[in-house]
Amino acid sequence: MAEYRMTLVDRQLVATDTMAFWFQPNDGYFEFRAGQHVDLVFAHPRQGGENDNFRTFSIASCPQEKKSIMIAMRMRKTIFKNALHAAALGTKFVVSRARGSFTLHKDASRPAVFLAGGIGIAPIRSILQHAAQERLEHKLYLFYSNRATDDAAFMEELEDLGAQNHNFIFVPTVTGQRTVAWPYEKGHINHEMLKRYLVGLKGPVYYIAGPSGMVTAMTSLLDGSGVSEDDMKTEEFGDYKLSENSKQHDQPTAVRVSDFRP
Secondary structure (H helix, E strand, C coil): CCEEEEEEEEEEEEECCEEEEEEEECCCCCCCCCCCEEEEEECCCCCCCCCCCEEEEECCCCCCCCCCEEEEEECCCCHHHHHHHHCCCCCEEEEECCECCCCCCCCCCCCEEEEEEHHHHHHHHHHHHHHHHHCCCCCEEEEEEECCHHHCCCHHHHHHHHHHCCCEEEEEEECCCCCCCCCCEECCCCHHHHHHHCCCCCCCEEEEEEEHHHHHHHHHHHHHCCCCHHHEEEEEECCCCECCCCCECCCCCCCEEEECCC
16 A cells, blocks of 8 residues: 655644644655545654554545645544644654545536534535635535534635635534524534525435434435435544454544445
């Protein structure tokens, strides 16, 4: 499997307890498709961290952002994340080749509906930026659910995309704040909310990314509305899980490909 050497070049807080990290390929080249994910490994793990030295993350940047790749995560208190947060700029990492098929379908006549929960926005941000950069003709809808307004990463950027791209409809919602001044939706994504924005639930391709419970709820909702399983793609951010090769994945901020359908 191809591996790439990268250097940590920047970090920023992008929402409550949510950090974005930028990594620059040492040879200036890294190929991926918007929506894919990678394994991130410390090239030189600190003592005591050898057994918790890598995680799998969605790439939150798009391929057109060529100088570096960006990964965003909730900062839970794990050995790996503590080490990443403390790592000095210039720290070296090994990154696997990009993989996964949580990528935008090619048929622009079919709308794409993104259902994101929390940090599940990461691969969707990559896809939306790619679509904007390439001026793709797909009709795009993003339903973005968070418990509170401060938990929503990339809000200003997504609002700007909605203002600039007539093909993109942005529908953020909060589930834990009932009295806050908020010009968007409130409550969990449900059948009624989808119907307010979509002309029929059958027809689009659905992309669901978020915590395990949210992914399960959304797939059940769509299934109950008559949407075919062939029209759903999911990216599950769950508790500690094992991949097919028994490598450990992270808590809600790490990505696990639970179900990819063409």
